[in-house]
Amino acid sequence: MKYPPSLVALIRELSRLPGVGPKSAQRLAFHLFEQPREDTERLASAIMSAKRDLHTCPKCFNITDREFCDVCTDPARDQELICVVEEPGDLIAIERSGEYRGLYHVLHGAISPMNGVGPDKLMIKPLLPRVAAGMEVILATSTTVEGEATSLYLQRLLEPLGATVSRIAYGLPVGGALEYADEVTLGRALTGRQRLTR
């Protein structure tokens, strides 16, 4: 049996999405086929509108549909505190934690020479003019080797500017038993222990 070309095209496009294998692409295609026309139209136009309306904030490189993003234009945010993250999704994860009230800077990646990503490919240059003496910059890149290398690179660049540079804490996740933690994390959790005060 030959598949109808428009079914083939749909399956091919869907299987380009990250995390969607050929089997799930087929399942998604059949699902879309069984939905009412309004629903599929809503999906297609949501995809088009998002692409048309969204761009990166010229200040912090977060995703936005205005000139500057919601964080950059919020006067209640602490303007002396910048949290540097790798991806827009990291920014959203931090926002969701509800523990942070400063600004952000999205690098759009981490340094990885073997993948052709040097510092010049990341939004590092536009970060420097944002940092002034007396401010704090929190390096919240991943705790992978790539994220740690990016953090060390930024530390060297930022310290001469007179800013306080800090690194997101390594340690045990909430809800964990020591027994299930790996040795490296456990070692970092011990050396990074926090003094308790009443």
Place this chain on the structure above:
Amino acid sequence: MKYPPSLVALIRELSRLPGVGPKSAQRLAFHLFEQPREDTERLASAIMSAKRDLHTCPKCFNITDREFCDVCTDPARDQELICVVEEPGDLIAIERSGEYRGLYHVLHGAISPMNGVGPDKLMIKPLLPRVAAGMEVILATSTTVEGEATSLYLQRLLEPLGATVSRIAYGLPVGGALEYADEVTLGRALTGRQRLTR
């Protein structure tokens, strides 16, 4: 931070897809944002075209973009053999196995009174005029309770028409060790054993 409305809309629409949780929807949305405009346009238009071009074959209820589907119009197919399946995806799985050269009939579901699916909700009625004495009908519904019930229901309807009715085999999957099979399947595999002949 408030998310841009078109990002929110995109995440909401994506999370309606089966198997896409809120976290994956967000990841998909960011991915689409980072793609070139042509790629996202191609996805959106593939969704729209599929919806516009595809419908079910009036004979076997397979998905097609012509009047009748590719299987129904292929004269090389064995016209005396009909394989009854639950979903269009099952038809494709069987086609992919390469072991079958007859026709199909897609029920678009299985009998499940608890979910409000009676025989009248399925494409059972249009199956009967397709069956004549001397033909063989293979019941290839799932081996779940619902699929088995649908198979028994069809058997009662089809036997009076003089057709040979057969059921897809229960047994061990290829590549399996007995030890890991469940007892019920193992029992079916033993009672359904096949005589070997040189």
Place this chain on the structure above:
Amino acid sequence: MKYPPSLVALIRELSRLPGVGPKSAQRLAFHLFEQPREDTERLASAIMSAKRDLHTCPKCFNITDREFCDVCTDPARDQELICVVEEPGDLIAIERSGEYRGLYHVLHGAISPMNGVGPDKLMIKPLLPRVAAGMEVILATSTTVEGEATSLYLQRLLEPLGATVSRIAYGLPVGGALEYADEVTLGRALTGRQRLTR
């Protein structure tokens, strides 16, 4: 810190068990340490007694603590039916299915030249005198390549003896949807379909 030698020895012995990694071995060792002495003694003596009391049945090579095993000495069993399996665990899985009332023959492995297991390493020779014309031998080796090769090898040996030789059924497991079956299994399930009769 040096571990106490008897703890080290216990962890080492436990980690030799199949499916017990070094971490689980350590967890098991601590667990044994915290149990009352009677419980650990019962485990140690169960291991020793099993080793002392059990051997393979000289007729069917099942595990037993008598001269012949329970199946071989049960006169109610169908003496004209022999089910050939790879391992004692397979025999038990079939017994548990409750669908079988014949005898067994345990090969203690499958043919695998790459792992140095030829037919001579298996209990194949003692099977031949047990088979006579008019009997049925069910080949219930695994559906892996090795099990299938062993089955074909036995078929060639047994057919000249005038016995009916049959193979456990390949097919869909009970409770499965077609969509999730692999193509090879699906093909076998279709070609091995069973005719339904009222």
Place this chain on the structure above:
Amino acid sequence: MKYPPSLVALIRELSRLPGVGPKSAQRLAFHLFEQPREDTERLASAIMSAKRDLHTCPKCFNITDREFCDVCTDPARDQELICVVEEPGDLIAIERSGEYRGLYHVLHGAISPMNGVGPDKLMIKPLLPRVAAGMEVILATSTTVEGEATSLYLQRLLEPLGATVSRIAYGLPVGGALEYADEVTLGRALTGRQRLTR
């Protein structure tokens, strides 16, 4: 088929081990049956010796086969630093990290009233005389609610003794991406961020 009683007994004893279900117990039993006698004897005697030789250190409640454990008798260990853990396995995990050179105190559990474990059931009383002004006590109980409650309870007891009390760090595990961290842990990782200094 009736199983041989010594096989039944072995399976029953094995399935009492943590993490060993009835199916794995059966598999382990068959495995032991197939091993040479010396190997099974070595396992059985390792179990017995461990039970006979091991007890808890009267000072820190670590597992040992001497009067006092290896850590307590090592003069090179920092005698002014005590790390409090829930289980002996936690102590070993910390030792393996190689980052710690002080002493330990094993509580043998965490406070959990609904499981009948009050502070009196744990090795808390013998900890107090070990703590003097100027020492540091690191509370390395789990980051679960139970471990956190135990840590808070100990903090109240230890602070009046003039010791520095610290808590193992909460944060991101090494090798993690922010995106996959949960919000609570992310929040703790941000508030617990560490100032970087050249």
Place this chain on the structure above:
Amino acid sequence: MRSRTANRVGIVIRRAVMPAGDVILTLLTPQGKVKGIARGGARGALMSRLNLFQHLAVQLYQTPNNDLATIQQATLEGALPRLSEPERYPLAHLLAELADALFQEGEHSEQAFELFAAALRGVAFQPDPEWVALVMSYKLLAFAGFVTRAERCARCGAADPTGLDALSGHVVCRACSNLPRLPDELLGFLRSVARTSVRGLMEVPLPREVRPAAWRALERFVTAQVGDVRSWRSLVSTQLPATA
């Protein structure tokens, strides 16, 4: 439909870690008590969410061959970290254990859930968590149909009973019991607790010196009517003398 999943939002009232790292949770939800297992939950991505007293949204997957549903996804709706504080922690355990004993699986009750959630919140944030726990324990019992009889002697029906019945935990007259007379404030509380609002009860806390008697009365009543509750034992020992 091939789906066997259900979404539930509730509070974790019991948590047990199996040796292989699986976590078994009991949640109290508006749809009743549910139990599920999170495979590898003690080390995996769900770890931080699967904790005692946390308010979770979970996806449960029920297979036909297993009685215990599998917890596939969990999102945290809210945590009450202050419940770990020594003066609150054993009280939270008591309430959770009571809820576990009083409500059955599949017994649909939004009210029971709301009452329990309010109780935990109260213990977490109120300045007098002990009083919250006493009041809410009686409220949970009353909701499940267990009300201490204190208006009339539970044995002979005489008016104004004053002593505890060791067997039933109800209040009986002097003729029917030889236990000492209960404090007047406690008698007043026991007579009014079922029909007074939570807010009303919170406004007139029992004096500290009467509370031990109140706990003993509650313990006897629960043990007689509901069954063994293990948290009692830690109620005294966990709270440090300085803060109790």
Place this chain on the structure above:
Amino acid sequence: MRSRTANRVGIVIRRAVMPAGDVILTLLTPQGKVKGIARGGARGALMSRLNLFQHLAVQLYQTPNNDLATIQQATLEGALPRLSEPERYPLAHLLAELADALFQEGEHSEQAFELFAAALRGVAFQPDPEWVALVMSYKLLAFAGFVTRAERCARCGAADPTGLDALSGHVVCRACSNLPRLPDELLGFLRSVARTSVRGLMEVPLPREVRPAAWRALERFVTAQVGDVRSWRSLVSTQLPATA
């Protein structure tokens, strides 16, 4: 035997995270290069172990239907955290990328593994990581059979060639190349690198001012003989001017 698992100990030379959170690792081991996928490895218990440049023991499970083996267990044998430092990080990438290009899957070689492991350790701990990387790059190339011809002109065979051949990366005579003359120290290094011990080479580092030429010679040779290596591009930009 029904087992399809194998244990391997090696160093992670490549790591890619798939969108669903799976991690694909390439390890260089004494038994050759192996590739495997850790399902959910970006969030699960193995997370901390599945990192670039880490020395791991893994259990691989090979199913008949999949080419990519599954990584089931991983224990960390050793990490080299200093490789994240700006002056070492791009050099480690270069060595890993070279090893990935030079050694094939299933090509058993303990020596190749030991050489690469020594190279990474040197870059991590030596005070002059740039020199370690240059020397060890040439050593890895030589081990794989790629030796720069520098004794005689690679084109016409004339003695004492002095310039680089843009096409092959070998050294040629003035008649055969119009590129400028290489520095004498570099010519000496190129002529001796294959037959001198690592220790011997480490003792006589090239002066700093000659190194850019040495890198260019290496880049040309690798590009011509082995193929495209992406890490070159970051060699300059990643290292901060102050520390390079």
